[in-house]
Amino acid sequence: MSAGTDVDALIARMSWTEKLAQLQISYRPRLEDAAELVRAGIGAVFWPRSAEATNELQRVAVEETPHGIPLLIGLDVVHGQRTIFPIPLAQAASFDPAVAETDGRVSAAEAASGGVTWTFAPMIDVSRDPRWGRVAEGFGEDTLLNAVFGAAKVRGYQGSHLADPGSILACAKHYVAYGAAEGGRDYNTVDMSDYRLRNVYLEPFRAAVEAGAGTVMASFNTVAGRPVHAHRQLLTDVLKEEWGFAGAVVGDASGVVNLLAHGIAEDLHDALVQSLSAGLDVEMGGHVVAPDGTSSLTPDDLTVERVDDAVRRVLRLKAALGLFDDPYVDPAAELTAPTAATRAAALEAAERCPVLLKNDGTLPLPERPLRVLLTGPYADSTDHLGAWVQSFGEPAGSLADALRVERPDLELTVLPGASFDGADPGRQAEVTRAAAGSDVVLVAVGEPSHLTGEATSRADLRLPGDQEALVHAVADTGVPFAVVLANGRPLVTSAWIHRAPAVLEAWHLGTEAGPAIARILTGAVNPAGRLPMSFPRSAGQVPVHYDHENTGRPATTGGRMQPLVHDIGLEGPGNVEEWFTSKYRDLPLGPQFAFGHGLSYTTFGYGAPVLSRTEVSADELRGGATVEVSIQVTNTGQRAGDEVVQLYVRDPVASLAQPVRRLRGFRRLRLEPGESATVTLALGWRDLGFWTGRGNEFVVEPGRFELHVGPRLDATQQCDLVVT
Ligand code: NOJ
Numbered sequence: 001m002s003a004g005t006d007v008d009a010l011i012a013r014m015s016w017t018e019k020l021a022q023l024q025i026s027y028r029p030r031l032e033d034a035a036e037l038v039r040a041g042i043g044a045v046f047w048p049r050s051a052e053a054t055n056e057l058q059r060v061a062v063e064e065t066p067h068g069i070p071l072l073i074g075l076d077v078v079h080g081q082r083t084i085f086p087i088p089l090a091q092a093a094s095f096d097p098a099v100a101e102t103d104g105r106v107s108a109a110e111a112a113s114g115g116v117t118w119t120f121a122p123m124i125d126v127s128r129d130p131r132w133g134r135v136a137e138g139f140g141e142d143t144l145l146n147a148v149f150g151a152a153k154v155r156g157y158q159g160s161h162l163a164d165p166g167s168i169l170a171c172a173k174h175y176v177a178y179g180a181a182e183g184g185r186d187y188n189t190v191d192m193s194d195y196r197l198r199n200v201y202l203e204p205f206r207a208a209v210e211a212g213a214g215t216v217m218a219s220f221n222t223v224a225g226r227p228v229h230a231h232r233q234l235l236t237d238v239l240k241e242e243w244g245f246a247g248a249v250v251g252d253a254s255g256v257v258n259l260l261a262h263g264i265a266e267d268l269h270d271a272l273v274q275s276l277s278a279g280l281d282v283e284m285g286g287h288v289v290a291p292d293g294t295s296s297l298t299p300d301d302l303t304v305e306r307v308d309d310a311v312r313r314v315l316r317l318k319a320a321l322g323l324f325d326d327p328y329v330d331p332a333a334e335l336t337a338p339t340a341a342t343r344a345a346a347l348e349a350a351e352r353c354p355v356l357l358k359n360d361g362t363l364p365l366p367e368r369p370l371r372v373l374l375t376g377p378y379a380d381s382t383d384h385l386g387a388w389v390q391s392f393g394e395p396a397g398s399l400a401d402a403l404r405v406e407r408p409d410l411e412l413t414v415l416p417g418a419s420f421d422g423a424d425p426g427r428q429a430e431v432t433r434a435a436a437g438s439d440v441v442l443v444a445v446g447e448p449s450h451l452t453g454e455a456t457s458r459a460d461l462r463l464p465g466d467q468e469a470l471v472h473a474v475a476d477t478g479v480p481f482a483v484v485l486a487n488g489r490p491l492v493t494s495a496w497i498h499r500a501p502a503v504l505e506a507w508h509l510g511t512e513a514g515p516a517i518a519r520i521l522t523g524a525v526n527p528a529g530r531l532p533m534s535f536p537r538s539a540g541q542v543p544v545h546y547d548h549e550n551t552g553r554p555a556t557t558g559g560r561m562q563p564l565v566h567d568i569g570l571e572g573p574g575n576v577e578e579w580f581t582s583k584y585r586d587l588p589l590g591p592q593f594a595f596g597h598g599l600s601y602t603t604f605g606y607g608a609p610v611l612s613r614t615e616v617s618a619d620e621l622r623g624g625a626t627v628e629v630s631i632q633v634t635n636t637g638q639r640a641g642d643e644v645v646q647l648y649v650r651d652p653v654a655s656l657a658q659p660v661r662r663l664r665g666f667r668r669l670r671l672e673p674g675e676s677a678t679v680t681l682a683l684g685w686r687d688l689g690f691w692t693g694r695g696n697e698f699v700v701e702p703g704r705f706e707l708h709v710g711p712r713l714d715a716t717q718q719c720d721l722v723v724t
Helices: 007-013 016-022 031-040 051-064 088-093 097-113 133-137 143-158 194-210 232-242 258-262 268-278 304-320 340-352 399-406 425-436 467-477 513-521 618-622
Strands: 024-026 044-046 072-075 171-175 215-218 248-250 355-359 371-375 411-415 440-446 481-486 502-505 604-606 627-635 641-650 662-671 676-683 703-710 717-723
Touching: 007 304, 016 024, 016 304, 031 044, 031 051, 051 072, 072 304, 088 097, 088 133, 088 143, 097 143, 097 340, 143 194, 143 662, 171 194, 171 232, 194 215, 194 232, 232 248, 232 268, 248 304, 258 268, 268 304, 340 513, 371 399, 371 425, 399 411, 399 513, 411 425, 425 467, 440 467, 467 481, 481 513, 502 513, 627 641, 627 662, 627 703, 627 717, 641 676, 662 676
Parallel strands: 024 044, 044 072, 171 215, 215 248, 371 411, 371 440, 440 481, 481 502
Antiparallel strands: 355 502, 604 627, 627 676, 641 662, 641 703, 703 717
């Protein structure tokens, strides 16, 4: 059977149980177990770890089941299969969607060569809460970044044709608002207005569907009391009917079973009826239906049309993948290790993601001979792969080894000095002694990969273990030093950041982490990443994000104030207006490092922004008209480097309170010293309006819009556009 043919005829021949068997994916990994499930008729399984084993399962499906329907073979290939790319949060920091697309292409080729047909990625959960460990897997706090990077990832995985050998199905997850879990605690309750849901959390999924994502995964959380696995309005009304999503909705692992704990289902039968009727198409992992499709479900519980619709969605995907024509892969061509080309791609990606948070000139290391002390748990660690890698991901080397290769002339001393979970002052004394004999100290600290990703919420966002003490010990020596951070979420750095002359946020960068970091520290690469998530000053400040609403009482200064003597009607000491504004009394205003922040080893100058027109009507915009904003950028420094031009929009007066800024466009470009280029970014209907939260109403309200363009939030130039 070829793509798009005969699916309905096949469904007409299938029994009720055969159909239900197609609507599940099992994650029992052992081949013998999986073969039994497949023989019974199950439609999808997790990857059994080799091309040969996968072929065997496909053979059983095709030769030993009544209709010979091939399998979907699923796996979480989130930022690499063999060649591991930077974690998605780091990829977002590149502000270069090509990084995500390349990861998708390389990952798809590697995974598909072993028989994988379906990845559970990209994750496009906007999150403004770094306590939530899963921020490592997504693209940060901004809706546009998640939309653009998610779409790039979908294109990368799926290629131009799903049936091509290097393409696999993508899965946009977790639909929806999972990143808004209360308290940043994984799996926790979500309750929010439709206004916020539409404008912030649904948009990346709309973009992924527009990009052609074949599947969408339901999220574990509730939205306004209803678990998404059983949320008809979200799964059917919005996703399938309003957006026209023709692919399949898969549940998350045991998400249907979890409906019992949520307290909305009497028993598994009830849970299954509620979720399939709501629009879930495939159940993951719960074995709520037997592998052969036997269950308590009858056509009285669920219409045959709904079941047929779900089966049709699954079979069409199998057809589009070309599995009915040929479900097998060539074991001799299985890619089981990185190649020189995939390593080069991963290195280039890894070099594009680090963010230079601070620098007084300590970085890059000067080219003359130097005595360098490399300390911290990440000095010698190879734990750079990050949150979502399988055991067969290609390991990374250490920063110490990479520095030896990159700069063999350095006199390098390596001492861990601290650990992720302990305190040993003796080790710090050793570091202090070694620092005294060094020209510069590199302090490589962070979070281990296992503290990031699923089920790794943290209430304390500081460096774990005795790492902060190590930074202080090094600072106390007076020797110049730079801090390298390897982690999967924004950290609270306030206890030591003021003491560090230079700080590079390197994230978990994957297989090529060591060389990428070494090349940035030594200046072979000029860093140009920008933060995709704000770094809070304290966990108590969370959520702190750039696109907040103004409130009725915005603060202009934060922190300590002269006490107010509160005496209605009389003047007293203190500033009454400022006292009653929205802020924390014990913190300065705003985050430690804002969204979009990132420095370079060179400098850039900007011309004045120019608009292609200063007035446009809402009708023209709805008809597809755009307004272009152009700005000239010049590399005014001595080194080649990349700049990231950012365009924010503010709608100062609207019928509903708007964010103070919204990122509506960005471009990363490379400039040689002295070179100039003009960047042009277009704004259209979707960029200037908002969802009202009343059904699917989207409006662009006439009035003046402020456009802010520049290298970062606090260095933009404003020009105004009038919408009539
Ligand atoms: C649970 C996770 O939430 C999801 O992201 C993942 O795809 C599934 N497990 C399968 O591993």
